[in-house]
Amino acid sequence: MREVVTTLRYTSITEEMAHAKQLFATNDTEFTVEGIEEIPSLREVIETMVAQSLREALVNAYKHSYAKRICVSFHYDEEQLIARVTDNGIGFEEHMTDHGNGLHSIRERMKLAKGKASIHSSPKGTIVMLTMFVGKEEQR
Template sequence: MEVNTPDIFFVILSGFFLMVVMVGFIVTLVLIHRNRQIQNKQKLESIKADFEKTILNVEKEIQEETLQHVGRELHDNIGQLLSLAKLTLSSPNPEKVHEGKQLINQIIKEVRTLSKSLNLDWVESIDLASFIQKELSKLEQLEFCKVAFTASGESNNLDNSKKLVLIRVIQECLNNAIKHAKPSLISINLSSKSDVTEISISDNGIGFDTSTQKNGSGLHNLKSRMKTIEGEINIISSERNGTQIKLLLPNSNA
């Protein structure tokens, strides 16, 4: 039986063509996969750079606020106590010596309290519930407005750097409510679950049109900060209907 030469040639040519197509397909897949790896690596490096930049900015802001706090305490509190102690001890009345000693002890106590406030290790030791309650207590003591706080679930162990950014975001949200919302009530709900930490900050103030505020630097900074810690921020507001801000931070251990 004769073998048809053209048929053999066609089979060989077809096999070679299929092999070239398969090799090309495999090479294409490899190139696509490598390109995606490069893009993912660049994205991770960009997120890491943004995160480090945000951490530095937050730490700088806290340091500046701490220095301002120290300056006020030295001038308004400790400085006045020292002046009063000086006047008391300069008195010719012997009974004033005991009063002067009490003032000095009070000054020492105030200096120790001030030195503790310079230590940022509080970020590690404090939990979110305690921090939020402390911030709301300040508003209550100033009689700015009524406050409410609720918490549910067990506290998650957040990374210190993420906790620092989250604390700063909460402070900024409260500052915005104080400056712009004119509320009679600010309420915060903290919900800690195994997979996510959710914080809802609500006020019954004047509200605002979110469509006209999307490009505002304040809201942009809040969104950028939450993004660097892989979190989300959702803002619901309308004029005369108050504002609700939800902060969502996935638990990295989930």
């Protein structure tokens, strides 16, 4: 774990959302971000794990969902930060999530950051929810 963490390049959530906005502009997908101002100041390693998990979820949506609308929302309530990626795409069969590295890596990153990821999909879209306990040791 320590080796993985020390080789990570810091990635900010704000920068990741700016990149996503540019990405979705290339395929005319309506992309919105809500509540980004609610994100507390996190340690770099924790923020990087969340940002990279968001990137993975958004790249999956871009490549596979055929969504017309994608929203990332953030909510912070003094104890936990919740980041939620919602799309109105075609979804996928949830039992297939262990076959690719993308969704598995989201779960692993969040586990390393002492958080959790839940992924729910249906033919009406997909929701990826990242929940991060934000105690004093996770904050800067």
